[in-house]
Amino acid sequence: MLKAENLHCVYTSGLIKTVKKTAVCGVDLEIFPGETVAIVGESGCGKSTLAKMLVQQLAPTSGEVFFEGTKLTGMNWNNLGKFVGKIQLIPQNPDDVLDPRWTVERSVAEPFVVCGGLSREEISENVDALFAEVGLSAEHKPRYPHELSGGELQRVVIARALALKPELLVCDEATSMLDVSVQAFIVAVLKEIQTKRGLGLVFITHDLEAAKAVSDRVLVMYAGEIVEEGKDVFDRPLHPYTRALLDAVRYASLDVVLQEEDRALPDGFLGCPYFRLCRERTVACKEPQKLRDVSGRLVRCWKS
Amino acid sequence: MSDVLLKVSGVSVSIPTGQGNVHAVDDAAFSINKHEVFSLIGESGSGKSILGQAIMRLLPPNAVFSGKVELDGTEISALSEKEMQKIRGKTVASIAQNPYLAMNPGIRVGTQVAEPMRAHLGLSKEDAKARTRRALKYFDILPPEVREREYPFQYSGGMLQRAMVAMGTAADPELIIADEPTKGVDVLKRRNIAAIFQKVASEGCAFLLITHDVGFARAMSDRIAVNYCGQIIEIAGKDAFFKEPLHPYSKALLDAVPERGMHPIPGSSPSMIEVPEGCRFHPRCPHKTERCLADPPVVEMARRCVRCWLYA
Amino acid sequence: MIELLKNRQIVLSLIILGGLIFMAIFANVLAPYAYTEKDLQNRLQPPSSDHLFGTDNLGRDILTMVMYGARASLFVGFAVVSVSLAIGVALGVLAGYYGGWLDEIIMRLTDSFLAFPSMFLALAITAFLGQGMKNMMLALIAVEWTVFARVARGSTLDVKTKGYVRAARWIGASNTYVIVKHVLPNIISPVLIMASLGIGNVILAAAGLSFLGLGVQPSTPEWGAMLNAGRTYFTTAPWLMFFPGLFIMMTVLAFNYFGDGLRDALDQKMKNLELEGRF
Structure with missing residues (x-):
């Protein structure tokens, strides 16, 4: 359904001396209808940038995104209009997406109002249906964002995203600011919607356990690259970074304080980006690493 | 001398707001032994942070406090503000959530770490300096001679986090209160914070961890207290708790964590202003009966207690 | 809105402003004399029961003049600020x-x-355009709109980065829709605060210009012009x-208080929201 080819994103900053920072580097991915894909990585690994490029909120420096065979990248705003709503982003901070001066009902109705063609009654019926779908009651409708809890807000945002009948939802850390019980609730809501509507779901998170509980397929990202991709990644992690993430989420070997500031690599280093932190590194890791197919799994490590 | 370091008994805090009184803490009672890591877990908005502030006596000025907090046999809830200042940072230290906000950006890190030593231990400048270097070295901020002269912005996030812990532990506190140390950080940083805390705890410092992160609490603590809607509903040793939680809310909470399949708790958290009558969990509880409309007793058992009618 | 009335500063300034506006509107009913009425017999009378504020060098009642003067001053204040607000906010929001280049042009301007x-x-502008109330107002607008443009631009930049603006774009909303429905309502509070402070400034500036003889004619009842006319008899x-000066001070203070109070109240509202967020 959604296909990304060789996506790159380079941020440049600085006026006199331009500093280039590669956020996403050569990502290929494909999402099939009705599938849940989790993209896992630490903060700063480029997963949010990737999400923004997938939903066309950010133009990639190079590379292409296709939606059901149509190339979206480079399309102008008017033509893109047809695809608007088909791919929706659920961001990390729901209160940021809702206008603080609007009632949540009005926010959920906004997509219908903007797209036009519906009478006031039809809009309000649709809004009621959406509220019911995400498990919110009518008493929430006239409230303002600051009067709702984080979980309720996130459900409002999901309701709004569903308004235009999307085929793909990209959840960018949509649950990581929430409490476990609320997190579980939101995930349950998303899964229910997915089975009912048959949507594709991209679930971006740093929490491998959450990713495992939710997804069919997992992509592990490190330093803008996909280092591992496959179905049973958590039961049989092949890349050392995936193993480190798993250890972290299980709080294994707490006797060592990791020195994450040591990760900086020398300029022009083309080898494995995880070189400095990897406990299993050898000289061969200084060579560029390619994604290799290891029994149905893609791994960017020559050792696997 | 007993082993009890901090004893909290019958502490209630309510905060008047425009909408009514927020009953943030209701009849909290627990004790923390020396060298013990004690976690208070609960959802955000359940009043657990307010309890932490109440122990440190750093409540908002309009909060109404009642109850008793004893530290090492001294009733600190009755001390004057001036006496309390001597205790904060010395016997009890708190570690803030965000290192970028907790450290003064305009003062060298070394000076900031040395400050509690000079203020509370009365060390001379040289002694404090030597000790600061030792502390920085202990937390792998290397080389300390160079790093102590740097400013917070020159540190990486992880290093600053360690410097903040170094500052918190500078005056050798007996108890550290950490409020949501893992909020909004990714798994790797979370693990690292756990590792640093473990290092400090191994030196014999007791911890009160206030967190919503069940996994973190599980990795760190000796004993766990569960907070729901302003009340502590269960206190148990870690192993016993994770093996067999007693209170229906504890069970539901553990079932909601990703490792156990993310089963949501039905219903939504009650308002802290109009709290449900009787057991505060009863509207969402699968085992509710008539008696749950009356205040449930705190049932004491071998090495644990639970606030529920099921065990009465 | 009702919460605003809990702020003592706002209530006090609203009472004063209400009184002034009432006085200005009903000057023809309330004033004891007609402002053109000259009583050369009773020139330069000190305040008495007949003339509460005394009379001027032509024997006109000062109380009457002050009342009519409130009309001119408040009119100038409101008119100048409304026009400046419209120009400034429009340009500021666009910028x-x-x-890009639009921002550059407007901001350099x-x-x-x-x-x-x-x-x-x-x-300089009044000197160039010539004396008179209209020209004075034009000059004040030329000075005042920049404040609103700055504030509106700053707030717009802030609002623009908010998720709801991006989200509205992504459901296919036009730029005009976003500006009208999302940007304007969210920048209005700082703009209103600036407006209430601005009215005070404008009234003061207008009085100043009139005092220098660049505003309204000295014979028309306007507080600045009255000051100018009374200057020679000061000793x-x-x-x-004294009386026109007192009223200028009171009006300006009241508007400033109102603006300050508004800012505090709105800040307080923000603070309360944050506080509630903790529970």
Whole structure:
């Protein structure tokens, strides 16, 4: 359904001396209808940038995104209009997406109002249906964002995203600011919607356990690259970074304080980006690493 | 001398707001032994942070406090503000959530770490300096001679986090209160914070961890207290708790964590202003009966207690 | 809105402003004399029961003049601020929202206006356009709009980065829709605060210009012009200057208080929201 080819994103900053920072580097991915894909990585690994490029909120420096065979990248705003709503982003901070001066009902109705063609009654019926779908009651409708809890807000945002009948939802850390019980609730809501509507779901998170509980397929990202991709990644992690993430989420070997500031690599280093932190590194890791197919799994490590 | 370091008994805090009184803490009672890591877990908005502030006596000025907090046999809830200042940072230290906000950006890190030593231990400048270097070295901020002269912005996030812990532990506190140390950080940083805390705890410092992160609490603590809607509903040793939680809310909470399949708790958290009558969990509880409309007793058992009618 | 009335500063300034506005509107009913009525027999009378504020050098009642003067001053204040607000907010929002060369042009324009001290600029413009109320108002608008443009641009830049603006774009909303429905309502509070502070400034500046003889004619009842007219009699009949001066001070203070109070109240609202967020 959604296909990304060789996506790159380079941020440049600085006026006199331009500093280039590669956020996403050569990502290929494909999402099939009705599938849940989790993209896992630490903060700063480029997963949010990737999400923004997938939903066309950010133009990639190079590379292409296709939606059901149509190339979206480079399309102008008017033509893109047809695809608007088909791919929706659920961001990390729901209160940021809702206008603080609007009632949540009005926010959920906004997509219908903007797209036009519906009478006031039809809009309000649709809004009621959406509220019911995400498990919110009518008493929430006239409230303002600051009067709702984080979980309720996130459900409002999901309701709004569903308004235009999307085929793909990209959840960018949509649950990581929430409490476990609320997190579980939101995930349950998303899964229910997915089975009912048959949507594709991209679930971006740093929490491998959450990713495992939710997804069919997992992509592990490190330093803008996909280092591992496959179905049973958590039961049989092949890349050392995936193993480190798993250890972290299980709080294994707490006797060592990791020195994450040591990760900086020398300029022009083309080898494995995880070189400095990897406990299993050898000289061969200084060579560029390619994604290799290891029994149905893609791994960017020559050792696997 | 007993082993009890901090004893909290019958502490209630309510905060008047425009909408009514927020009953943030209701009849909290627990004790923390020396060298013990004690976690208070609960959802955000359940009043657990307010309890932490109440122990440190750093409540908002309009909060109404009642109850008793004893530290090492001294009733600190009755001390004057001036006496309390001597205790904060010395016997009890708190570690803030965000290192970028907790450290003064305009003062060298070394000076900031040395400050509690000079203020509370009365060390001379040289002694404090030597000790600061030792502390920085202990937390792998290397080389300390160079790093102590740097400013917070020159540190990486992880290093600053360690410097903040170094500052918190500078005056050798007996108890550290950490409020949501893992909020909004990714798994790797979370693990690292756990590792640093473990290092400090191994030196014999007791911890009160206030967190919503069940996994973190599980990795760190000796004993766990569960907070729901302003009340502590269960206190148990870690192993016993994770093996067999007693209170229906504890069970539901553990079932909601990703490792156990993310089963949501039905219903939504009650308002802290109009709290449900009787057991505060009863509207969402699968085992509710008539008696749950009356205040449930705190049932004491071998090495644990639970606030529920099921065990009465 | 009702919460605003809990702020003592706002209530006090609202009472004063209400009184002033009432006085200005009903000056023809309330005033004991007609403002054109000259009583050369009773020139330069000190305050008495007949003439509460005394009389001026032509024997006109100062209380009457002050009441009619409130009309002129408040009219100038409100009119200048409304026009400046409209111009400034429109340009500021456009600059902030679209950015790029449009932003550069508009902001360099405001910068060039701001480069001169405001009073000096107003003086220069009135000197160029000639004396008179209309020209004075034009000069004040030229000075005042830059403030609104700056504030509106700054707030727009802030609002523009908010998720709801991006989200509205992504459901296919047009730029105009976003500006009208999302940007304007969210920048209105800082703009309103600036407006209430601005009215005070404008009234003061207008009085200043009139005092220098660049505003309204000295014979028309306007507080600044009255000050100017009373200047020569300051040692013998200080009430000629005292009462208009007092009213200028009161009005300006009331508007400033109102603006301050508004800002505090809105900040407080923000603070309360944050506080509630903790539970």
